[in-house]
Every structure is written in structure tokens, then in C-alpha cells.
Amino acid sequence: MDLDSWRALQAAQQPEWPDPDELEKVVAELGGLPPLVFAGECDQLKDQLAAVARGEAFVLQGGDCAETFTGATADNVRNKLKTLLQMAIVLTYAGRVPVVKIGRVAGQFAKPRSKPTEVRDGVELPAYRGDMVNGFDFTPEARRPDPWRLLKAYHSSAVTLNLARAFTKGGYADLRQVHAWNQDFVAGSPSGRRYEQLAREIDQALAFMRACGAEPEEFHTVEFYSSHEALILDYDRALTRIDSRTGLPYDVSAHMVWIGERTRQLDGAHVDFFAKIRNPIGVKLGPSTTADDALALIEKLNPANEAGRLTFITRFGASKIRDLLPGLVKEITASGARVAWICDPMHGNTFETPSGHKTRRVDDVLDEVAGFFEVHRALGTHPGGIHIEFTGDDVTECLGGGHEINEADLATRYETACDPRLNRVQSLDLAFRVAELYRG
Template sequence: MASSSFPGRGDFSLRPGSPELFAPAATEESAPWESWRSKRALQQPSYPDPEALDSVLAELRRQPPLVFAGEVDDLRTNLAAASRGEAFVLTGGDCAETFSEATADHLRLKIQTLLQMAVVLTYGASLPVIKIGRIAGQYAKPRSSDMETRGDVTLPSYRGDAVNSFEFTPESRIPDPTRLLDLYHHAASTLNLIRAFTRGGYADLRLVHHWNRGFTANPAYARYESLAEEIHRAVKFLEAAGVSSVAQMRSVDLFSSHEALLLDYESAMTRIDSRTGDPYNTSGHFLWIGERTRGVDDAHVELLAHVRNPIGVKLGPTTSIDDMRRLVDRLNPEGEEGRLTFITRMGADKIRHALPPLLEAQARDGRPVTWVTDPMHGNTITSSTGYKTRRFETIMDEVTGFFEAHREAGTVPGGIHVELTGDDVTEVLGGSEQLDEEALRDRYETLVDPRLNHQQSLEMAFQVAEYLKKE
């Protein structure tokens, strides 16, 4: 858990790469990353007033960066360690953040959940855990259809609070570019809260472990009590050895990430680091390209090929070896460690045969990749009561299949990427508390995809930790 395991700190403090060291944002004419505008751009909102959009983008280019180059460089170094099996990645957070839930209480619970999971995974893996939140930018989502029909009314689909409103009225569903400024300001306030929580004692290892002991005290989770007691003895040993007074036990690194979906926003937030002359996307530390937008000749790949951030790409079950190789050629041609992460989202019924050929082909290629599993998106179902949901046991089966595929290929399973919340919602079926289809009615709060609740998230961490201990 101690962040001294990695060089540098992702603490959002001023350092090389801070705002005063970023050159002013480039104009559209001079910025090399603006070449995305000549490519096919999928999943983009259709704004009715281009002049209003241009005014918003000009304002965004004048805003300070949300993250700094030095922090991004630290994360890239950490992800390089994960690609070598020297660290483990935990990415978690909302499927789609909302402006209304960008509050201290909601954020505190999400951070608490991530910290609790990280402690368990650190012990299970005997490795540093790189903590990345789907936080401070995940306000837009791709949709399978441009339009939504309810009864006799058809309107544009809800694409996240950064684009339009969930309310089903013609006015609310019109894409509004001023929401991009709302996105920026909510992300900025969220990052400030992250800094306060992770540096102000809330992340103290002893406190986080105390929360976990409370979790295992519930009879539903008694099977994890022995592992919790092992961690307890390890923490007591650190205290007896005097390590508890070390500052690293009281603070952690927590990096931000989101899908780089809205190209106008992401290009406006890209700046030149005047130390190196390199472009950095300053909207988040880690950015990923979704399964729907990963075409190697399309706009999303074109934009992110130009920035120095570590980049992720979601790979579904139909991904071919040629698809994967071309993405590496475009996004990491020189094979820089920590630059490229592949996030697999195959489905529990497909991962054991779809993933091994990709792992073996990339191993033959030799350029480093950090492999992470997203066990959520390939396992979505509709309940008999009409709710979009997932089954906890199916999610865990995909995680198991991910580890099995890596063992078969002799490659490194680098981490997990999950949609979760710190709240006690009822959106995913199963788990030790046996949440059933009727229980979905109790607190089904997501506006897009179902999330693991607090207890299910911790249960996943304990199960993955048990698996890591056997590796």
C-alpha cells in the first residue's frame, strides 16, 4: 500500500509539469492532434449550434489543466511495472458519473471502496496496487442507438451529463455544448476532493483495514475472515515495527481516468509541456478508447496517438490479431513500457478461447502491453423484471478466465477494471448476500450500466486476492 514502492507521487501537487510549465493551448490550425478532425468520428453528439460549440471550446482552451505532466509520467512508469508483473492495477468507479452525484459524500464512499479493495489486493498479490478511479471525467457514454423510444415518443439517446439530460423531454435531450464547461468544473472540484481525502488521513492504512474487518464481521462474508485476519496480523506487525508513524501509511496515490469519448473536449484539454515540447491530455491521467470507437483509422485513435498519456483500448471478443497489432503499431510503435494497456471485455463464455490467441500473438510481437480485465461489459443481461443487470458470479467467472488465459499463455495478468459505487445500490444480481431480481427494485439508481455495490466490490477484492495468493 505504501506509495514509496513507485517513483514520484500522483498527489495533484505542483511539480514539474504543473500549470506554469504548460504552454498555452494550441489553436486548431497549429495543433498536430487536431488531425482527428479529418477522420471518421463515431459516437459524437450533434450540436445544433456550431458557433456556441466553438465559443465553449475557446473557453476550455483558456482553462488550467486538470492534471499535470509529471503525474502522468509517474502513472506511465507504474503501469510499466504492472506489465512486468511488479504491480497490479485496480481501476474502479461509476459507469457514468453524474453532475448531481459529484458531492463529497458520494466521492468519499467511492474512494473508501477503492482503498478497501486495494488493501486486500496488495496483501493477496504481495505487490503494490496502482489505484485508478473512473472519476473526474467519466461523464459521457457511447450508446448502441442514436435514438430512444418510449411509447409513441422517440428522442435522442441520453449520452451522459456532459452531453444532454436524462430527463425524457425534447428540450432535455438536445446536446448542449455548455455542459462541457460543467464537465470541466465538476472534474476540477472532484480532483480537489480526491486530494483532500487521500492526503488528509482518510486513507490511513489502519483505518481502511478497520473498515475491512467490519465487512468480514457480517456472517454473509465469513468465508473471507481468515484472509482479513492475516492482513490484520500484517498491519499489527507494521505498527510494532514502528512503520505506522511513516507518512506513506497515511496517504496514497489515486489517479483519474475516463473514456476519451468526446473528441472536442479532449482536444481542447490537450496542452504542450514546455519541458519537453510533448502534448499531454490534461483532462485525466489515464484515458481509454472504447470497443465501439477503436477503429485504427478513426478519430479516437488518431487523437490519442499524439498524446503522452498512458492509453487504454477496450478489446471485445471479436478482436482479431491483426486488429490488435495495428493498434500497437499506431499507439505504441516503439514499444514504450507503460504506454499501452489492453482492457479485455470478452464475456465469461468467450474469454477462455478468445483471449489466449491475442496474448500469444502479442508475446511474439515483444512490445510491452499491460493487460487488464473488464469483466462487466461482456456480461450484461436483462432481468425478468426488465432491469439491465449483471450476475456477480458471471463477472467473477470472467475474472477467473482472464487469469487462466494468462497462465496458459505464460503472460502477465496486470489488473482489473470494474464499474462500482460506494453506495448500497441493488443493480447486480448475486454475491454472498444473494441479491435477487426482486431486490433490483429497491435501489436501482444507475442511469446507464449496472454497478457493483460496496459489499460486492469488496467481495470481488477478497476473491481476486485469494486467487493472487495461489499464483
């Protein structure tokens, strides 16, 4: 198997590294570093995603739009995990199915851009492509692509994963504690009253199990997986290893990796590389996707029709999902392909305000999720999960929500390095709304 055949193909959205020799040194060093995850963990996630494809589980995938090196701190990782776990307990109880928890963490350091350069006050510089590639500051020095940042991305990912494992295995994820956080949300959120009944039911269920003496290990720890868009192929190829158990290649930079809407060309380098690795993989599908496109991707990426191998992550926008998703789901289902369907309600609903802030309306996010559920329910297929950009901090990047952030509020705490994220309260609001949709 030629793991480097992608190098002869068109690779979209790659940096223009100024020094090929320097890049070669970095890639060689990355190739000798320990794996960030293990192949067996990837297989475990694949099994859980197979349950999603069968309609027996639900995916909650989320995290930063673009991680930053300065964000690899205990506080930031803890806050993101706290929010994700709070959302997961609500979805688990309401849906009565296991929730597969996947973070956009420990590798989400690169972003595709619609334009290769950025112009400010007549000055043109390379676009910021994420901390893995260049710096956010608008200076020639910061915006110069630097391959040594690939190594820093690896080490920042290692720190983040170590923290995540410590939190999820060391008692911080105890089910009763997570539920107590949700009770605080219900009490303090303007939207809290509508969720009191669900929170009360969860509390009663936990009290009943305690009274029965039921204290399973699953109450105290959780399985948490990492994922990122495998955009910079030099990085992900350097972290691909041959599994000693099976002799097969795995991208050990993350448990799951996905191909973005801008890099899913069937004859492109990303699809070729993804076809060779054995991780569970995802593909983002936007409004231009046809059923033929999706079927061709299935044939290329999952020719054995292995459940759990391939997840389609749709990002159509609230105004288009009800029109475009049904035909796609019908054709794929009729083909017999075993894929999991996840809704990304963020990227199709982005716009820019007169102040220059990229933002999203929470109502649009909620409406796209509602449309996703409506389509799958009408077709008798499984709405398998949601994929969101969020933070555990009280930022002001998306409009609306329980605290009614308006355009004038955006500048208060607009902290994202790229796209706008839901804050903690908006994320929990979404979880309760999804729970209602799941319960029907």
C-alpha cells in the same frame, strides 16, 4: 505535430451539436482553463503501468459507469474512494505487489450508445449520452445536446479531483483505518467467514509493523489517479496542453484516458488523436478483436514500444474469455510488444431482465476474472489488473453477491444513469476473490 488531424476522419459516437458557433465558444473557453491534472503526474502513472507490464504491479481501476453532475459531492466521492481503498489493501496484501489505484472519476460523463435514439410509448428522442452531452430526463429539452455541458463537466471534474486529493492526502486513506473498514465487512457480510483468515493475517502484519516502530509515510497517504473514456473529442482536445518540460502534448483532463470498443477503428478519429497525446492510454478489446487488430493498434499507438504507454482492457464475457483471450495474448507476447493486460469483467456480461432493468450477475463477473487469471497463468504472462464499474452505495443493480440480490430486488435501489454497477459489498467480495486467485 497536427493535433487536429482527427477532425478530417470519421469520429464515431459524437453528439450532433445543434449550434456549431456555440460549440466553438465553449471549446475556446475550455482551452483557456487550468489543467485538471499535470503532465508529470501522467508520467508517474506511466511508470507504474510499466511495472504492471513487467509483472511487478497490479491495477485496480473502477468507479461509476457514467458520472453525474449531481454526484460530485463529498459523500459520493468519499464512498467510492473508501470502497476502492478497501479493495486495494486486500489485493496488495494478497498479491505482495503494489496496487495502482485508478478511478473512473472526474471525467466519466459521456457514454457510447448502441442506438442514437430512444423510443418510449411511441415517442422518439435522442439517446442519453451522459451528462456531458444531454440530460437523463426523457423530454425534448433534456435530450437536446448542449455544448455548455462540456464546461460543467470540467468544473464537476475539478470538484471531484479536489475532494479526491483531500481524502487521499489528508489522512482518510490511512492504512490502518482502511483495514478497520475491511474488518467490518468481514464481520457483517454473509460471505465474510471465508475471508476471516486473510483479514486476520493483515491485522497481524500491521500489528507487527507497529510493534517495530515502522510508520512509513505510505501508510498515511496513497497515490490515486483519474481516468475516463475520452469519447467526446471536442472536450479532450480542448484540454490538451503542451508540456513546458518536454514540448509534448498531454490530455490534462485525466491521468489516463482510454478508447472504447465502439471507437477503436484504426483509421478513425479517436485512434488518430490518442496517437498524438503522451498520456498513458488504454484500449477496450471486445470479442470481435483479432490479433491483427491488436497488433495494428500497437503499431499506431505505441510504435516506440514504450512500457506503460499502452494498456489493453479486455471485455469478452465469461462465456468467451477462455476461448478468445489465449490466442490474442500469445500473438501479442510473441511480437515483443510491451503492454499491460487488464480485465473488464462487466461489459461482456450485461443483459436485460423482463422488468426492463439492465443487469449483470456477480457470478458471471467473478467467472470472467477467474478465466482471465487462468489464461495468463497457463501462458506464463501477467494478469495485470481489473477494471470494474462500482459504487460505494448499497444499490441493487447487479444480481447475486453475498446478500443475494434477485430480480425482484432490482427496483429497490436501481440508481445508475446507464449500466449496472457492483455495490460496496459485491465490490469487496470481488476483491477478496481476486486476492485468492492472485495467491493461487
